[in-house]
Amino acid sequence: EGWLIVCPQAIGNGMSSCRDISVASSISQRKLSPHFVPQILPNSPAARIAIHHNLLGPNLSHSEACAAGAAAIAEAVQLIRSGSVKGMVAGGCESAVEALGLAGFSRLRALSTGSFTNNDNQSEEGEDCTAKLSSRPFDSKRNGFVMAEGASMLVLEEYEHALARDAPILAEVLGVGYSGDAFHITAPEPTGRGAARAMLNAVDDAGISMNEDVEYINTHATSTPVGDVAEINAIRLTLSRTNHYEKNKPLPPLLVSSTKGATGHLLGAAGAIEAALTVMTVSQNTVPHTRNLDDISDDIQHALKSKDEKTQRSIHLVQHKPISQTITSAMSNSFGFGGTNVSLLFGKVK
Numbered sequence: 343e344g345w346l347i348v349c350p351q352a353i354g355n356g357m358s359s360c361r362d363i364s365v366a367s368s369i370s371q372r373k374l375s376p377h378f379v380p381q382i383l384p385n386s387p388a389a390r391i392a393i394h395h396n397l398l399g400p401n402l403s404h405s406e407a408c409a410a411g412a413a414a415i416a417e418a419v420q421l422i423r424s425g426s427v428k429g430m431v432a433g434g435c436e437s438a439v440e441a442l443g444l445a446g447f448s449r450l451r452a453l454s455t456g457s458f459t460n461n462d463n464q465s466e467e468g469e470d471c472t473a474k475l476s477s478r479p480f481d482s483k484r485n486g487f488v489m490a491e492g493a494s495m496l497v498l499e500e501y502e503h504a505l506a507r508d509a510p511i512l513a514e515v516l517g518v519g520y521s522g523d524a525f526h527i528t529a530p531e532p533t534g535r536g537a538a539r540a541m542l543n544a545v546d547d548a549g550i551s552m553n554e555d556v557e558y559i560n561t562h563a564t565s566t567p568v569g570d571v572a573e574i575n576a577i578r579l580t581l582s583r584t585n586h587y588e589k590n591k592p593l594p595p596l597l598v599s600s601t602k603g604a605t606g607h608l609l610g611a612a613g614a615i616e617a618a619l620t621v622m623t624v625s626q627n628t629v630p631h632t633r634n635l636d637d638i639s640d641d642i643q644h645a646l647k648s649k650d651e652k653t654q655r656s657i658h659l660v661q662h663k664p665i666s667q668t669i670t671s672a673m674s675n676s677f678g679f680g681g682t683n684v685s686l687l688f689g690k691v692k
Contacts, residue, residue, distance in 0.1 A: 350399025350427050352418045353388035353495075354410025354434040356610025356678075357443060364442040387435045391495075399427060405610070407678030408562070410434050411494065412613025416518040416684055418498050428503045433495035434614035444489060450528060452566060454478075454486035458634075477607070479563040479600035479632050480570050480659055482639040487564040490606030494615035512625040516550065516671060516687040519543030523681025530569050530677060534576025537675065540683035541580045544673060548687050552580050553593060553655055556687070558629050558672040560620045563600035564607045567641075570600075573675065574645035574657070581654045595658035597665065603633030613676030617686050620674040624688050629665040636661075 359382035366378055380386050385403035392401050400421075404414040411434020418432035447453050458475035478484040497509075504511055521543060523536035530537065545552045559577060563570045577598065601619050608615055623629055638646075638659060646657050671689040 349397050349429050349431060350401065350421070351388055351391060351397055351431040352402040352404060352414040352421075353391060353432070354404035354406065354412070354414035354610050354614065355384060355387055356405065356407055356410055356436055356438065358387070358435065358437045358610070359384070360438050360443040360446075361440040364440055391431065395431075397431065399430075404434075406682045406684070407680060408564075408607070408609050408612050409676040409678035409682045409684045410610035410613065411615070412617060412674065412676035412684040412686055413520075413682070415496060415498070415614065415617055415686060416520065419515050419518050422498060422500050429497065429499035431495055432498055432614075433493065433617075434608075434611035435493035436609045436611040437491045438609055439489050439491045447487075447489065452486055452528075454484075454488055454565065456483060456485050458483070475634055477565045477603050477605075478634040478636075479561070479565045479603050480574075480638055480642045481565075481635050482637045484565045484567060484570065484639070486566055487602070488606040490608045491611070492605075492608050492615065493611055494618045496614070496618060496621070511691050513621045513688045514691045516689040517544040517546070517548030518687070519545075519547060519685040521683045523683065525681050528679050530572040531681065532568065532572050532575070534572050534574075534579050536681055537573060537576035537677055537683045538579040538583070540685040541576065541673065541675065542583060544685040544687045548671075548689075550671065550687075554591075555671050556596065556673055557594075557667075557669050558597040558599075558620075558623055560616050560623070560630075560672065560674045561598055561600045562612070562616075562675045562677045564602055565600075569677070571641050571645050573677070574598075574642055577657060578645060578654070581657075593655045595656045597629050597658055597660055597667075599630055599632040599660040601630050601632075603635060604630075613674070613684060613686075616676065617674045617688075620672050620686070620688050623672050624669050624690055627666060627668050629660055629667060629669065631660045631662055631664050635659065
């Protein structure tokens with residue numbers, strides 16, 4: 343479309359340059375590719391998309407670790423709201439599944455090291471299909487994440503401008519929220535206080551109630567023992583600090599799942615693909631389940647319990663199969679190393 347000619351973009355990525363750096367370090371300088379420098383620059387993905395699609399607007403890049411894709415989307419939303427632009431292409435990309443990246447996360451003890459089999463996930467030869475089963479958010483057997491790679495982009499646009507060009511509108515961005523843990527370079531703040539602030543900022547930005555209005559959360563939960571519990575703590579803390587309007591009004595459970603059970607962890611692209619999946623949840627009224635969640639762990643069960651059931655909603659982890667239900671507003675959480683937190687809130691177009 344003609345408007346794309348001047349459309350700006352914001353693209354996030356985490357550590358995609360690992361592959362190129364790893365290859366370059368093993369060859370002589372004379373054989374080094376002349377494209378080495380542009381290949382490792384964090385803004386190369388955004389630059390390549392701009393060149394390919396002739397996007398002449400602002401060309402922005404983000405590198406907030408595993409929250410980069412979500413942060414790029416959040417900035418795009420704010421630029422559109424400010425009137426600086428009419429629309430943006432925003433999202434994230436990642437290509438880090440290679441020896442150096444895997445070794446780095448392995449040394450951090452962040453990767454899954456278990457061996458998982460069942461009759462439904464074996465090949466015809468009966469071999470172990472561990473890769474399909476190792477990403478187990480919230481499960482009692484979770485022991486680390488599974489690295490993945492890919493990309494996801496959203497076309498974000500000012501509402502009246504989208505209507506004028508008869509664009510198909512899947513959902514509305516209701517709110518965005520940021521926060522920082524200021525706690526540890528790799529570990530999340532265990533009580534969830536930092537992540538809770540991002541979620542509260544998103545609902546405040548949208549002008550809605552976490553207790554009464556948000557029906558589903560696509561969590562960041564990566565299948566690590568510490569991170570998954572911290573996020574449930576954050577959700578519970580968010581609910582406890584949000585007063586709903588009618589204290590005696592019965593509230594349905596807040597639906598929660600992690601799509602990383604199916605996709606693995608896309609690092610800098612995780613927030614973008616999960617934002618897209620959350621948009622589809624709102625658009626198609628289908629809540630995705632958490633793949634491989636067979637047995638909710640005791641620490642997660644403890645975190646799920648409300649201290650005051652009269653004023654707090656219960657949290658329902660979606661297991662085994664998707665739920666068909668009308669979803670008017672849904673949240674996507676993304677958290678990254680260094681304690682960076684981003685929450686995006688999507689809703690049906692009214």
